[in-house]
Amino acid sequence: MATVVVTGGAGFLGSHLCDALIARDDEVVCIDNLITGSVSNIEHLFTERSFRFVEHDVSEYIWVPGEVDAVLHFASPASPIDYLEMPIQTLKVGSLGTHNALGLAKSKDATFFIASTSEVYGDPHVHPQVETYWGNVNPIGPRGVYDEAKRFSEAITMAYHRFHDLDTRIVRIFNTYGPRMRPNDGRVVSNFIIQALEGRPLTIYGDGAQTRSFCFVDDEIRGLISLLDSNETNPVNIGNPNEFAISELAEIVVDVVGSQSGIEYLDLPVDDPTQRQPDITRARDILGWEPEVDLRTGVTRTVEYFAGLLGR
Numbered sequence: 001m002a003t004v005v006v007t008g009g010a011g012f013l014g015s016h017l018c019d020a021l022i023a024r025d026d027e028v029v030c031i032d033n034l035i036t037g038s039v040s041n042i043e044h045l046f047t048e049r050s051f052r053f054v055e056h057d058v059s060e061y062i063w064v065p066g067e068v069d070a071v072l073h074f075a076s077p078a079s080p081i082d083y084l085e086m087p088i089q090t091l092k093v094g095s096l097g098t099h100n101a102l103g104l105a106k107s108k109d110a111t112f113f114i115a116s117t118s119e120v121y122g123d124p125h126v127h128p129q130v131e132t133y134w135g136n137v138n139p140i141g142p143r144g145v146y147d148e149a150k151r152f153s154e155a156i157t158m159a160y161h162r163f164h165d166l167d168t169r170i171v172r173i174f175n176t177y178g179p180r181m182r183p184n185d186g187r188v189v190s191n192f193i194i195q196a197l198e199g200r201p202l203t204i205y206g207d208g209a210q211t212r213s214f215c216f217v218d219d220e221i222r223g224l225i226s227l228l229d230s231n232e233t234n235p236v237n238i239g240n241p242n243e244f245a246i247s248e249l250a251e252i253v254v255d256v257v258g259s260q261s262g263i264e265y266l267d268l269p270v271d272d273p274t275q276r277q278p279d280i281t282r283a284r285d286i287l288g289w290e291p292e293v294d295l296r297t298g299v300t301r302t303v304e305y306f307a308g309l310l311g312r
């Protein structure tokens with residue numbers, strides 16, 4: 001049994017992570033300022049004696065009393081519409097927040113785990129993306145606030161590892177979807193499902209030829225836990241390598257929902273990556289991990305969740 005601090009623990013991934021840690025009898029301290037996270041994601045854990053929730057902005061100094069074995073830094077706006085609306089908070093939580101979380105880990109001699117992202121590869125020229133690729137990021141574009149904050153968070157994590165000998169993990173998370181995404185999250189899977197359920201047109205940005213590789217949340221969490229339990233200090237991609245054009249995703253969602261929705265084409269956001277697919281050789285070799293849930297199955301489960309939320 002370990003004591004684990006999860007920043008951003010009331011968010012989409014953070015709350016699923018809290019569930020997985022509680023399920024294996026870890027003590028969990030969940031810290032979240034609830035700007036994009038929600039109490040509804042974690043309230044089912046409030047009856048667990050081994051779960052504590054602290055409402056706090058981790059860009060400010062963090063302190064947790066007692067022993068801590070691991071600090072998992074998952075706090076950040078994570079949807080393009082969020083980090084466009086909250087650019088400074090996004091930069092702060094990726095930089096100051098990571099520094100504070102590292103400081104907590106160092107003072108407790110705990111393992112530090114940073115939630116990094118496929119966005120560190122930017123609009124990639126190497127496809128699929130291997131961890132050794134340095135990426136193609138526009139530092140001053142509107143997405144740069146997220147991409148560069150996460151790149152900084154990886155750099156400072158490696159500095160603490162090398163200079164302070166801190167035990168660290170870096171995961172690069174690729175597009176993940178599933179229950180507890182916010183209905184107004186703005187990301188493509190939640191947008192398409194809500195639009196299909198409400199019989200509205202699905203909003204495709206650009207021509208829909210851009211690709212993403214979607215990982216169901218249960219697979220993602222299993223990968224994160226196995227990375228935490230490993231001793232791998234280099235970055236590891238955790239994502240589903242099955243790549244789809246956004247127009248293909250639209251067809252799958254319409255089909256699963258059984259909706260009559262058409263398509264509405266809107267402008268492509270600035271610096272929207274044209275392609276994205278993780279190379280997961282490292283995760284397979286080191287962790288023995290790979291995803292199991294195919295897109296149609298995962299979309300079906302996510303549709304059930306949103307249908308329940310919308311009372312349909």
Ligand code: UDP
Nearest residue numbers: 080186187188189191203204205210246272
């Ligand atoms: N997208 C879309 N319609 C939407 C929302 C997103 O066509 O309603 C596109 C977006 O332009 C991008 C892809 O879907 O090419 C994935 O967007 P998302 O915001 O989910 O994640 P990203 O991978 O861009 O961070």
